[in-house]
Amino acid sequence: MLRRALFLLLPLLIVAALEAAYRAGAWEIAAAPKSHAGETIRMKALWAAYPEPIDVVTLGSSRAVYGLDHAALAAEAQRRGVRHASFALAGSHWMSVRGISRWIEAHRPEVRKRWIALSIADFQFAGNGAYELGIVEPLRSWSDAAWIGEHVRFDSHDVATYGVYSSLMQYRGDMADAITHPTSRLRDLAASRRSPLTRLFDGPHDDTNACAVDTSTLERCMAAPETEATRMVRGQCRSAHASRLGERNLLAAGPGGSAHPDLVAARDMIVRELRQPRWRGNTVVILLPTHALWERELTVQGLHGWVEAMLRPLAEEGSIELLDYTQRFDRDGRSDCTAYLDLYHQNHASAALLTRELLDAAGDRLYAFQAAKASGMPPR
């Protein structure tokens, strides 16, 4: 009887074994190189393989990838006798910050300082949607579903959220693509082996600008005639408009005119992360320049003040160093189109300028290290 029951359970046991293998990283060798998980896998490999100690890490989304001059940061760090590398990944949000920080704690414990470079728009939510699960998947451990679930709520009706608990499910898009297009997957993997990612100490160099489109208002941006030069920004305006927050006054949408519970929950989670004992006093938060259109028409109204109110006390208590460059490229309420390559990102010239400015203004503080506040792995 027991043998028969075990036999009937065998397929489930095999699937459970596969789940364990995937969680342990068995699929990483074949994951799509250009997927979110693939980017993380390649970055993780670079970090794991780098032979010298690294002292400072930059975390953040594509805004950080484009908005800072990583080569200049690496050079400045080297001048000061330390090593500064990037772990910024497109799509990263607070879940990725948490996941990468944990991975670094476990695998590169010599890292002493983290810079978190995001925009004020990233303070509205606890996560960047279910696809951020792909970014953290290759960095996960066996028992972190609970904190990941704080960023992406599991919904049994939404398969995209099954990745909170299951690595097999997290890779389902990747597997479907590999099964249906095996030859192109093999080609992509071969290509990525030929030209591996070299982004530890550098970033992209893009010197285009967003001046082909009038971005003074969303309406005008969306109404721009479609040409090769306008396509990117115009498309971003349209898609941002489509996904615009339905309730822009969320800061007064909760009971009694308080902030909306989702905003409060995101704030509490961010504050908790920024007070992590392992990084306390060794976390720099850089609010990257954000196109004026975002705060004026797309994000929660008064978001900048909300973020400042969240971060200032943390700076004053010494948990973080705060550098706010949100309006660095604005004048009279309008953003300088020559500084942006699109609605989200700065071009390389403005990234270099900003990096020079922040190093000049606060270089000593940014590369100063506080003694660790707690030993061992911090509680989560």
Added chain:
Amino acid sequence: MLFNSWIFVAFLVVLLAVVAPMRRYGTPWRVTLLVASYFFYAQWDWRYCFLILGSTIVDYALALGIDAGRHPRRYIVLSVVANLGFLGFFKYANFLLDTAGRVGAAFSLPPFTALDIVLPVGISFFTFQAMSYTIDVYRKELPARRSFLDYALFIAFFPQLLAGPIVRAREFFTQLDNPVRTTFLEARYALVLIALGLVKKMVLADTLALRFDPVWTNAAHASPWEALLAVYAFAFQIYFDFSGYTDVAIGVALLLGFRFPKNFDYPYLALSIQDFWRRWHMTLSRWLRDYLYVALGGNRHGPARTYAALMITMLLGGLWHGASWNFVIWGGLHGAYLALERVLPERWRSPPASRLATALRWLLTFNLVCLAWIFFRSPGLAASGEMLAKVAALPGALPNPGEAARAIAFVAVVLGWQALARRLDLKHAIAARGVAWVACITLALLALAWLTPGKTMPFIYFQF
């Protein structure tokens, strides 16, 4: 509660765990299954449990009346009227009002206001089961069931409640009265049916639906080749959807100790329309044959009556699917096909002598079935017309070797697989071999994890 949902998996596991230690076929076992069946139905809308209960009480009492021998004809008429009344009110009232309104408009009469009626899911199925029971009792093919519990379980038994297979009372009660335990091999077979049924539905049918639904909703903008591909795709979508559901239903019933009749037998391998109807939705075909076609005289009263009986049976069979002229036309087309087949000379109806003749016969049958699917799938008559026009424009359309190759390859691969599966009796073969069984179930689980489109679509036949 859908078969393709987590809540159903949990429900089934709990139910199997609860009923396993019970003495099979005893009263507590039957009560548990009945309660589980009503719980299953209540997940959709608990208020309609009373409709099933009402229908059950009425037919149970009328069958006892028929069996008592006094005025059986009166009772059977009452039963048929009651069942068709239920069905007519919930399913056809608005259709009739709309049609009457259109006719009235020709005489400048004001239109009728549509009633706010929700169609109870599964009503077409459990009503037909109830009718078959009272008719069988009336025909003295079956004694009326004294146990209300048994009869209520027959009507509400959850594996077949929502979309069949339409089980006959004799088949069900025989199994209740002569219990045969599910063997280990049968359990393995049942799990193969469930796993492959879910793959058919969630991987194949849902993927086809998401890919081709836009073509059906906007046929005017489709190219003739796209339209053709969409028609072929729907033929397989509805097959995977409905036969997938049936496989799960049969598998679940088998795990609970019931052997349900087959509902599909590789219908697209049919070599004639009559052959198709022996393989497609077999329990409905059987019902229509035994209770409608035969009642209308069948083939006992000469060719004219036979054709009329065929036509009426198929028209009503079409209307059974839904209150729409599209379904009537679909049924009418099949009725016409069947009648035409009977007109053909004997040599055209006998098994083809050569491979070429077999291939041509299959090609014609398959395409005639697909032609009828256009009416079944289109959202209205105008949309059917658009789709037909697109397909008809194919000979004059620019050659599109890519789309043509895809259409042919798609049909060839699916049908080749079907032919192979039929020849090897694949599901039984898999269940019989340990390694094959483990591999099959594991691959099915992985396919469900990785290859579903991510959006759960309802079963097509739930709307009927």
